[in-house]
Amino acid sequence: MTAIGAPLDRVDGPAKTTGAARFAAEQQPPGLTYAALVHATISRGRITALDTSAARAVPGVIAVLTHENAPPLTPARKVTPLDLSTMASGTSVNYLQDDEIHWNGQPIAVVVAEDPAAAREAASLVRAEYAVLPATVDFAAMEPAAKQQPNSMISPGEGKKGDAEKALAAAPVTVDLRFTTPGHSHNALEPHATVAVWEGNRLTVHDATQSLDWFRNHLAARFDIPVADVRVLAPFVGGGFGGKGAVWPGTILAALAARATGRPVRLALTREDVYRTVGGRTPTTQRVALGADRDGKLTALIHTSVSRLGRVGGMPEQITSQSRHLYDAANILVRQSVVELDLLPNTFMRAPGEAIGTFALEAAMDELAAETGLDPVELRRRNEPAVNPVDGKKFTHRRLREVYALGAERFGWSDRTPEPGSMRDGRWLVGMGVASAFHPALRFPANVTLRVSAAGTVVLRCGFQEMGMGAATAQAQVTADALGVPVEAVRVEYGDSDLPVSPSAGGSVQTASIAGSVVEAAEKLTRSLRRLAKRTGGDDPFAVLRQAGVPHVEASVGSDTRLGRLSTQARFIGGFLRDSRKMRAASGAQFCEVRVDPDTGETRISRWLGVFDIGTVVNAKTAVSQLRGGIVMGIGMALSEETLVDPRTGRIMNPSLAEYHVPVHADIPRIEVSMLDDPDPTMPMGVIGAGEVGITGVAAAVANAVYHATGRRVRDLPITLDKVAG
Missing domain, CATH: 3.30.365.10 (Aldehyde oxidase/xanthine dehydrogenase, molybdopterin binding domain)
Known part of the structure; x- marks a missing residue:
């Protein structure tokens, strides 16, 4: 091995240092609108009156969504070890679906406007009255x-x-x-942000998430659409530390507002919004x-x-x-x-x-x-x-x-x-x-696809998350050594839920989990290349493909089909039981x-x-x-x-x-x-x-x-x- 252990610069470094990297809040789909949250000011009770007239009168305001006019939303699923994506729900609250208040800071309205200043001004004008119930809030x-x-x-x-x-x-x-x-409280350099776009019944979400697959499954369940009709994109995440591992109100309400207005919606949380709506x-x-x-x-x-x-x-x-x-x-x-x-x-x-x-x-x-x-x-x-x-x-x-x-x-x-x-x-x-x-x-199952091309490139595809820790660089090094190719020849595709499913970037599991699947896929490719090499001679994988007249060879580990997911779940449970016998x-x-x-x-x-x-x-x-x-x-x-x-x-x-x-x-x-x-x-x-x-x-x-x-x-x-x- 020559790449493993080397202090290589991060492959995403140039994009981030030159400003070419685009984070969730920087996405600009046509017709983009802007949203702002209104927070409850009590810890427990019911909303008895909401006055949104002043907010709706602000120039540029498109909609003020409350429990009185928001589209329906399916409640969050109960957590079960048979489906780890059920852990994605930050809270069990069904946002803007009833008049109940469960914590001080819970969103009670979302304002959508043509520009962010109008959305913030209108949000500040929403007035709520409450029937306050006894609340227990003092941990000490x-x-x-x-x-x-x-x-x-x-x-x-x-x-x-x-x-x-x-x-x-x-x-x-x-x-x-x-x-x-x-x-x-969480204070990642990049506050949480979501850009949600509906095209018919298909939802695309650009989000600052450290758990693409969990987000995708959670959104599909909440909006009652097939998982295949949800795409989550997060090529760059400005820090997560666990706070971006669950789906919080901002993500759900951005998608809800986009569905209600028929327009793309950007909901970028202020720092205070993060404290009020994201757990710590x-x-x-x-x-x-x-x-x-x-x-x-x-x-x-x-x-x-x-x-x-x-x-x-x-x-x-x-x-x-x-x-x-x-x-x-x-x-x-x-x-x-x-x-x-x-x-x-x-x-x-x-x-x-x-x-x-x-x-x-x-x-x-x-x-x-x-x-x-x-x-x-x-x-x-x-x-x-x-x-x-x-x-x-x-x-x-x-x-x-x-x-x-x-x-x-x-x-x-x-x-x-x-x-x-x-x-x-x-x-x-x-x-x-x-x-x-x-x-x-710990380690979790990870699905990957590896392709070696006669043109001298290797592509690793896996829907993992890059939060600034150098995940793409590390997996390029693993791939290079597993296949015996220069690390410069490896390109890594990640940050997209349409790619093979990866575990979340949490629990220190991502690197080892993906590396295990990369090595397994590389072994499959190596066997294919050896069979070709018997006819052509040589051990350079690119030269072997060129001499054999084969444009590329590909190998996969895991499958994202329904059967594949069941198989992955079985792999996880089996591995978990085996690992439980060791420390x-x-x-x-x-x-x-x-x-x-x-x-x-x-x-x-x-x-x-x-x-x-x-x-x-x-x-x-x-x-x-x-x-x-x-x-x-x-x-x-x-x-x-x-x-x-x-x-x-x-x-x-x-x-x-x-x-x-x-x-x-x-x-x-x-x-x-x-x-x-x-x-x-x-x-x-x-x-x-x-x-x-x-x-x-x-x-x-x-x-x-x-x-x-x-x-x-x-x-x-x-x-x-x-x-x-x-």
Whole structure:
């Protein structure tokens, strides 16, 4: 192999840097109109009156759609593991079909106009009156929580080994701690946008989606048309992080408005619209209790959590996932509970569950290290398991010892003095913290078509999503090495639901899933080329085709027919059952250095090193970028990000980047990233996945470094000035 691992530039780089790339909101079909949303201002109740007269009088307004005049819409289907596309519904609300209000921000009208200014002005003039019903919106006041159902598609709600509570009570050394994390809102560089066009009964949607197939199936069901009559196009997506994995009101209402007006409609959400109508990360309360002997060997590990669902949607997060796998405790109890609130449902957000779950577990491990007098790295080494701790499954790939050894050496961990507050740089207190990173690895079926032409080109066709992570570049490299051709000869077609079906770009599954099918298709092509080569001689695939007088050969994996989809579903279930007998994950170690002002509590991250085991590194440049991006997002989670919900009204109080603080360049030091590049023998091309493991462990590493600098434990994110200096 010559292409795999090379730090190649992204094939979509020139289009994006020159402005040639066209995103969803930049599509301009003939006759385009513009839409704007009107949001409810209560959390629960009914609309008793809607005055749209002033809105309709605005010059250029074409229509004001409400529950009183909107076309019919089919309710969302219930989620079922037999059809993963049912997970695409952001909420269960049937928009503009009745007078019910389910959350503060729910769209109650959509205005369509000839220009965007007229649409926005008219939307601001719609007046609603409500019959307000009692609403439950304060997560902090919710007790008791209900146990998460054991049949969750995301993760089981409970797991146990031995009697952890009894072992905790008997342990010589214990910590029993409570952690909280706030809600987080999605802030992709490109806000959500949809351009919807109807041609008779056929619907074409340009959308900022990270799940083409799910979107297509969901839209077909909602508008009661055949799946074949829906086309979703998303060649470029300006970031997703999970927020664009579900179908939210904007997409549905754009298509509904286009059907009602008979004109193409563009609905580009404002930043505030995104906060009001697109779910984010759930807040949590977590308990982590650890018991150990005097040498630091864990005898008990307890991790319980409470998270939030919307009353009209959302899925539990796998908050205790890493606590099932990271440490070899003799007795383990993990349990997840949920509460339902009258709020916008939560949704996927980079490393759902593990991002916030590792904060609690890894901060607790740091506290146990202090109680036992052990170095935090040494404590983790002493509790490294040989097999999966809860169920005894074998690891397919586990390199955390090597990761920590490499990271400690490169970061200069031995220079750390153990006493909190013992390291200074002038007036700054200096602290060093560490935490484990973890994210499970999965693969899904992917359909692909590969064509090798005598003209010297290879075309890979697959309807996957490119959100800026370099997916097309990586698959070109996989294809090149699988066929033994130069990577420059490979062209990748993607971002169109008319192409062979791909899994969503989420869960760190896309690269490995598609690579497996590419390799399978390449093997089929290689067999065809070898048969031709027996007649012509040579091993260059292009030369073989030319000498044989054959213009091209093609091979496919999977089929998008109804029978093919059933076969794909069977492949998924079979693969899932096989994989359930093994434990496979990406892992890493996060090393952080902070400087803290002792008077103000100002915290600055001065150095960062992340060392990761993600299996085979397909592209050294894009993989580092992915991991570094996850770390940046984790730094935001640690120090500043927090969605503030008014506990009286359920209204988000900081729905803009002026008040919801994400990291900027001045907040981020140079982030060094190292990777083992050690293939997992059970995964296609040895790939595990890089998209999400980078954010895990980050918040804990920051909190642990702040403790080392100051002696103050912060167990409630974000780590703000008042919590450090107060």
